[in-house]
Amino acid sequence: MKRKQTQNTNGISISDSIIMSVKHKNSNPRKPFSIIITLIGFISFIMAFLSMYALPFNKGNVLFASLCILAFYITISVIGGKSLWLYLASFLFFIFAIYKKSKLLKSGYKFAYNFIYKVTFEKDIDYFKKLKPSLMIPSITAIVIFVIWFVAMVMCFFTICRPNPVLPLLVTFPLLEIGLYNGVTISPFWGMLCIAYWLALLSMSSIDVGEYSGGQSGFVRKNNLFFPKRHMKLKVTERCGMLVICSVVATSFISMCFLKVTHYKRSDKINQKRHDISNAVEDFSFENLADSLSRLMISLGFDFDYEDDRLGDKSHIRYKGETDLKITVAKPVTGAVYLKECTRAVYDIDHWEPLPEEKYCCDLFDEFKEYNIYPQDYTALAYQMMNYTNNTNSIIIKPESRKSNKNYSPYNTVPTDSIGYLYDSVVSSPKNKNGETTYEFISNSIISSIHDSLSENEIITMFQCNISNITDKKWQDKIKSYCNEHDLITYDHFVNINCRDMLNSSLVSDNYKGILALLMQDEYKKFVYENYLSVPNTPEMEEIRKEFADVINNQDTGTTKKTLETLDNIRDRIFNECTYTLYPGKTPSTRDFVNYFLLENHKGFCTHYASSGVLLARMAGIPARYAKGYVIVGSDFDTGKVNEDGSVTVNVKDNRSHAWAEIYLDGVGWIPYEFTDGFSEDSIVPGSAKKTEPPTTATTTGSTTSSVSKDHNTTSVSSTSSNSGNTSLVTVTTTKAGDEGGILGPSGQRFRSRIPxxxxxxxxxxxxxxxxxxxxxxxxxxxxxxxxxxxxxxxxxxxxxxxxxxxxxxxxxxxxxxxxxxxxxxxxxxxxxxxxxxxxxxxxxxxxxxxxxxxxxxxxxxxxxxxxxxxxxxxxxxxxxxxxxxxxxxxxxxxxxx
Structure with missing residues (x-):
């Protein structure tokens, strides 16, 4: 019926009449379609997750609960209107039920996580210990029902009542991603239906979005009449959702058939990029967000490097074959060269830290600065006192741009005025305009030399030095001043100096800096034994003490030879019980890193071996600390570029990064000791005898013995060749850059604690x-x-x-x-x-x-x-x-x- 009509000069009639034309009545498919889409999404999600992780639970109880929950939410969603308040009521009841069943759900979470952990990392090790087996089925059943409850609530409301893909995607995708980024196989059929559901929900929420948000009316024109319409639906959104699901299923089926018929394969470049991204995603952890983002950005092609000191946060290590350093030695080197980046002394569950800075605030380190003699000089001075000065060599170290902020230095550096010292840990040399640093060092392996020189009857003797016989006035004053301060002059001008009977007395008397170093080393020895023997007082460390009591208790470490024998015993014990691999899996956050490696997992790379060796050495009464950097072995020098002046240039790849132990020997100083399986001075074949994982990078020949010790300060490693009987000084880091962090001053330490x-x-x-x-x-x-x-x-x-x-x-x-x-x-x-x-x-x-x-x-x-x-x-x-x-x-x- 026409109520009003006006005519204007344009010849257009405007009418507010009600005009309707209905040919026949059609049924409204919106609710049935939305219910079908909800069921597809719900069932596909549950089945996709269970295809990855077949959790043990009471299937009858879960099925019954699922049907009841779905029936309830679908019913109130279809009724709509005022009944939707039941969603809020049920959510509040859901929270209340979680509170009432919190103990059972907590137990279920632990059981389920143990199961997921075993499947994900292919280990028969429980992440959470001390769980009652009788509670496994009921507790997992409970947590599965609660997850289904929450998923059904979200899916029904945001699919039937208010189509919106945000919350359903946030609820379902992370649970599936747990397995996807860890490489667990998902059922292609159910995974495809999950994707179809997400896309269908997205289409349902976005179709006609302009009409909803703009709120504008439209008009239908017939001749010169315009009839108003209000939100006329040209399409049914749920029907579009069903169309999307059908399209995804059809497209997936056709694609699978096409790939199977054509035998399509991705290029190696694409596979490698996918591989890098997969590795970065696999290692992603919110507990180690910065390092995870760094690896992910690098895999995507962005230069964003970050290093962290945490141990065990990576499931595996893969090298890219990139050059990290370029070194040039003046003359060929026999054996291996360690390039130390940093040392750590304090061990705490999953990381090493430097000694606290207040430990260095003592008169001893003021004297080091005053007399310009540091603990880093002791090994080179010991060489000189053993008349090995003809083996002095020089090395030029040039880090690549991404490593330019790091400092690397060899062992046994010859003291010069240009060398700087960081307390008793590392040395540094000024960089030239090309970013290079240069050091003079003694190239012979100190351990090999001591092995060859020591006898069964080695004893510490007292060498008497008459200060008045020192011809160099400067050194005479220095030595006399130090002796007066410490009351070391016994009678007239004589002073007793501890030295080994292998040292030539006449040589010592002429090496005035060596004499003062021996005197100062007695004071430093007290500092070492006070700070580099500490082991955390925890139940985990006590378990290790009991398990390794045969190699750490009642060991004779009175002489250098006996000390090295004890270290060899520790190293051999680790070799016998642990396997070297670049794929050890992550250390659970509830575990102590070393305890988990030695007593449970028995798989690891250099950081595992080095950390374990340091702690075991300390338990045996041998001062030790943890060190990291790079190692270059004999085979690297053999294949290096020989220059016209006889020098040798070597490109040090990322697979030469390494962690090792440093051991303190009285009268000698800090030396590297290798606890990592499969390393020698000439080549690197990590764990060659027992390796079960895929091979990764350069390895060494011959079996080497290595030991690791841990403390609250640092860890270090050194290796001994069991074939030759000589101790080798080669270590190769199997850790990624950033596993143990970079050079940090004592103030740069970080402390972590377990979070419930x-x-x-x-x-x-x-x-x-x-x-x-x-x-x-x-x-x-x-x-x-x-x-x-x-x-x-x-x-x-x-x-x-x-x-x-x-x-x-x-x-x-x-x-x-x-x-x-x-x-x-x-x-x-x-x-x-x-x-x-x-x-x-x-x-x-x-x-x-x-x-x-x-x-x-x-x-x-x-x-x-x-x-x-x-x-x-x-x-x-x-x-x-x-x-x-x-x-x-x-x-x-x-x-x-x-």
């Missing part, structure tokens, strides 16, 4: 909630900003039309919606219901008249009319918000963004 699982869970939950809240806040800010801009700037007519559409959306929240497209009658209904409450009397009618005139009239509205409309809209928005409950306020403000 409930705190970790709360933190992760907090991060998830904070992320969602942040998304909602940003979304609201963006929408409101652009909406206010559309209401206040631009064409006046366009502004008024947009404001009217916004007002209609707010009225829909109040339950008022124009069903027949008659705006005049709709305005009258709104006035009857809400005038004087949400706006002034006749205010909305005036607003409607202005909007209709703007849309259909031939006059341009004024700014004053736009201001009236804006005032009406703002008043309606403010009153709508202020007159709702707290929950409704949140929904209106952040979900509807009104």
């Amino acid at each position: 699982w409930i705190i970790k869970f709360c933190l992760k939950l907090y991060l998830l909630v904070a992320t969602l809240v942040g998304i909602l806040l940003i979304r609201r800010r963006i929408i409101t900003k652009f909406r206010n801009k559309r209401f206040t700037t631009g064409n006046v007519s366009s502004r008024i039309i947009k404001m009217y559409g916004y007002a209609e959306r707010m009225l829909e929240v109040l339950g008022m919606q124009s069903q027949n497209g008659n705006y005049i009658s709709f305005a009258e209904e709104v006035e009857k219901g809400y005038a004087g409450v949400y706006f002034k009397d006749h205010e909305f009618e005036d607003f409607t008249q202005i909007a209709l005139k703007t849309r259909y009239g031939n006059t341009i509205p004024t700014e004053e009319e736009a201001e009236i409309c804006y005032k009406t809209v703002k008043g309606l928005s403010n009153n709508l918000y202020s007159r709702t409950s707290f929950i409704e306020k949140i929904i209106i403000k952040y979900i509807y963004v009104l």
